[in-house]
Amino acid sequence: MEAHPLIAGRRTREGFRDRLGYAATLLSVAVILVAVAAIYLFVFSRGLATFFVNHVNVLDFLFGTEWRPTLTESEGGPKFGVLPFIVGSFIVTFFSALIAGPIGIGAAIFMTEIAPSWGRKLMQPVIEILVGIPSVVYGFTGLTLIVPFLREHAGGLGFGLLAGILVLAVMILPTVTSISVDALSAVPPEIKAGSYALGATRWQTIWRILMRASAPGFVTAVIFGMARAFGEALAVQMVIGNGKNMPTSLLEPASTITTVITMNMGNTVAGSVENNVLWSLALLLLLMSTVFIFAVRWVGRRGRLMSR
Amino acid sequence: MTAKIVDRVMTAVFYLIAALLVVLLVGLLGYILARGLPKLSWTFLTSPPQSLSAGSGIGPQLFNSIYMLFLTMLFTVPIGVGGGIYLAEYARPGRLTDTIRAAIEVLSSLPSIVVGLFGLIVFVYYTGWGYTLMGGALALMLFNLPLMVRTSEEAIRAVPHEQREASLALGVSRWRTITDVVLPSALPGIVTGAILTAGRAFGEAAALIFTAGMSTPRLDFHDWNPLSPTSPFNPFRPGETLAVNIWKVNSEGLIPDAKEVSAGASAVLVIAVLLFNLMARFLARVFYRRMTAAKL
Numbered sequence: 001m002e003a004h005p006l007i008a009g010r011r012t013r014e015g016f017r018d019r020l021g022y023a024a025t026l027l028s029v030a031v032i033l034v035a036v037a038a039i040y041l042f043v044f045s046r047g048l049a050t051f052f053v054n055h056v057n058v059l060d061f062l063f064g065t066e067w068r069p070t071l072t073e074s075e076g077g078p079k080f081g082v083l084p085f086i087v088g089s090f091i092v093t094f095f096s097a098l099i100a101g102p103i104g105i106g107a108a109i110f111m112t113e114i115a116p117s118w119g120r121k122l123m124q125p126v127i128e129i130l131v132g133i134p135s136v137v138y139g140f141t142g143l144t145l146i147v148p149f150l151r152e153h154a155g156g157l158g159f160g161l162l163a164g165i166l167v168l169a170v171m172i173l174p175t176v177t178s179i180s181v182d183a184l185s186a187v188p189p190e191i192k193a194g195s196y197a198l199g200a201t202r203w204q205t206i207w208r209i210l211m212r213a214s215a216p217g218f219v220t221a222v223i224f225g226m227a228r229a230f231g232e233a234l235a236v237q238m239v240i241g242n243g244k245n246m247p248t249s250l251l252e253p254a255s256t257i258t259t260v261i262t263m264n265m266g267n268t269v270a271g272s273v274e275n276n277v278l279w280s281l282a283l284l285l286l287l288m289s290t291v292f293i294f295a296v297r298w299v300g301r302r303g304r305l306m307s308r
Numbered sequence: 309m310t311a312k313i314v315d316r317v318m319t320a321v322f323y324l325i326a327a328l329l330v331v332l333l334v335g336l337l338g339y340i341l342a343r344g345l346p347k348l349s350w351t352f353l354t355s356p357p358q359s360l361s362a363g364s365g366i367g368p369q370l371f372n373s374i375y376m377l378f379l380t381m382l383f384t385v386p387i388g389v390g391g392g393i394y395l396a397e398y399a400r401p402g403r404l405t406d407t408i409r410a411a412i413e414v415l416s417s418l419p420s421i422v423v424g425l426f427g428l429i430v431f432v433y434y435t436g437w438g439y440t441l442m443g444g445a446l447a448l449m450l451f452n453l454p455l456m457v458r459t460s461e462e463a464i465r466a467v468p469h470e471q472r473e474a475s476l477a478l479g480v481s482r483w484r485t486i487t488d489v490v491l492p493s494a495l496p497g498i499v500t501g502a503i504l505t506a507g508r509a510f511g512e513a514a515a516l517i518f519t520a521g522m523s524t525p526r527l528d529f530h531d532w533n534p535l536s537p538t539s540p541f542n543p544f545r546p547g548e549t550l551a552v553n554i555w556k557v558n559s560e561g562l563i564p565d566a567k568e569v570s571a572g573a574s575a576v577l578v579i580a581v582l583l584f585n586l587m588a589r590f591l592a593r594v595f596y597r598r599m600t601a602a603k604l
Binding site: 014015017018020021022024025026027028029031032033035036038039042043046103106107109110111113114115119122123125126127128129130132133134135136137139140141143144145170173177201202203204206224227230231232233234237238258261262263265266270279282285286289290292293296297 | 311312314315318319321322323325326328329330332333336337339340343386387388389390391393394395397398407408411412413414415417418419420421422423425426428429430433450453454457481482483484486487507508510511512513514517518522551552554555558559567570571574577578581582584585589
């Protein structure tokens with residue numbers, strides 16, 4: 001008896017299709033694996049060239065405070081100190097998370113505890129649209145709204161770390177909120193019911209029960225927000241003023257790792273020291289992003305252990 | 309009694325925070341649209357940019373953005389759905405699957421500028437293409453694959469297991485079951501995921517500066533031959549998108565009306581984002597109705 005044409009056998013056409021389909025999906029996954037491996041490989045090999053090919057001292061690079069890549073050797077040699085940019089990156093990341101963290105978590109609590117029906121229906125699209133707005137539009141708004149405002153009310157040029165912090169805070173707010181909502185939704189309702197049954201008010205339940213139960217989730221939310229802030233390039237570049245010196249106040253023009261790469265990568269010749277140094281900055285950025293990813297995984301694992 | 313007062317005060321605080329977010333969004337959209345909408349006209353949307361004087365249009369950039377989106381989705385959707393099928397249907401718990409999931413997680417959290425720099429090495433230098441729309445589309449594909457894979461996997465997993473079993477019990481092959489039974493049911497979720505991905509790709513700029521470039525050659529819109537260097541449809545030409553243009557005119561500051569031009573371009577981007585969002589919502593609802601009605 002002959003098998004039905006749709007039934008897979010090893011030698012039928014259908015069986016061939018079956019294996020071909022499987023191979024195609026495996027290939028799609030392979031694209032991602034190869035891409036991630038290649039990203040690390042290429043950025044590492046280019047980024048390390050500064051130290052192994054151009055023999056720039058790693059410590060001078062990481063802890064130097066002078067960035068003068070075009071200085072000739074008779075004038076004291078080119079200087080590739082990137083500490084001001086590293087500090088800039090950490091300052092904008094830390095402060096924007098400090099602003100967006102509490103507000104985002106608060107908005108998430110509003111959506112899940114205070115007004116779970118209409119509040120969620122209203123806020124969900126608000127957050128989705130805020131996430132969807134392109135970063136250049138945030139940058140442009142910062143440039144035409146926040147910078148002039150700071151110039152008038154805080155003094156200075158308006159361009160600077162503070163402008164970057166404010167723009168980033170708005171940008172990471174929806175990220176923090178939506179991950180916090182997920183964390184709060186995962187809290188078993190029995191725990192809350194138990195708290196209310198003991199006569200606790202809503203705020204007592206939120207503060208004493210929910211804040212503890214979803215603490216790992218909130219930490220994850222803030223780390224994701226920080227990762228986004230640390231890696232954002234264009235919006236920050238448009239408002240931060242691109243100063244090259246060690247920042248001494250939040251109102252001064254400064255730079256971050258990403259803004260320096262953005263500004264200079266196109267103006268330097270591939271293979272030159274000036275260019276390789278930018279790749280070393282990219283390597284720093286990649287390493288820092290990896291740290292954020294591992295931090296999220298670690299917190300997630302800890303959270304699961306705690307709830308067990 | 310104080311516990312109740314504290315509770316009331318904190319409730320008010322939470323209302324304030326929620327109101328802040330709504331005001332933020334409404335203010336932001338209102339500002340962009342109020343500044344940008346008056347600028348929008350047929351001439352602005354279709355005329356070419358000026359390099360030094362006022363009166364720039366955004367015609368070529370708008371075209372580049374749409375064409376780039378098309379190219380990006382051409383790669384992202386099949387590969388993303390393929391990855392989603394693998395993870396939902398074939399992957400078994402183990403080291404390989406863990407590695408794949410970790411890779412997707414890493415790729416989704418990498419800053420877009422890092423993906424752009426990778427694109428610069430591979431699609432610009434290594435292939436010898438220089439700045440091209442194709443390179444930009446491939447970089448955007450890498451950037452958007454995690455989202456596409458994740459949404460497709462979720463949609464495929466949501467298909468009831470009985471449907472697969474029924475199909476397999478009839479002797480239908482695994483792959484046929486996937487393509488003819490599972491994918492049609494998962495389609496609404498996949499389409500919603502694709503639209504969300506498209507919205508993200510449309511506004512992305514950092515990954516494109518170093519891959520698709522910041523210029524557009526003189527385009528002849530009557531030339532439809534995709535191999536001709538002046539044809540807008542040639543994927544191997546530099547192509548600055550709208551989002552890149554907003555960044556460029558503001559950071560270069562060569563044209564006197566940079567702010568007005570970017571206000572117009574920003575309004576176009578924001579309207580596009582809103583449309584993508586509405587479309588995803590609308591389609592999700594339509595599909596949902598159809599699917600639930602079909603069960604009756």
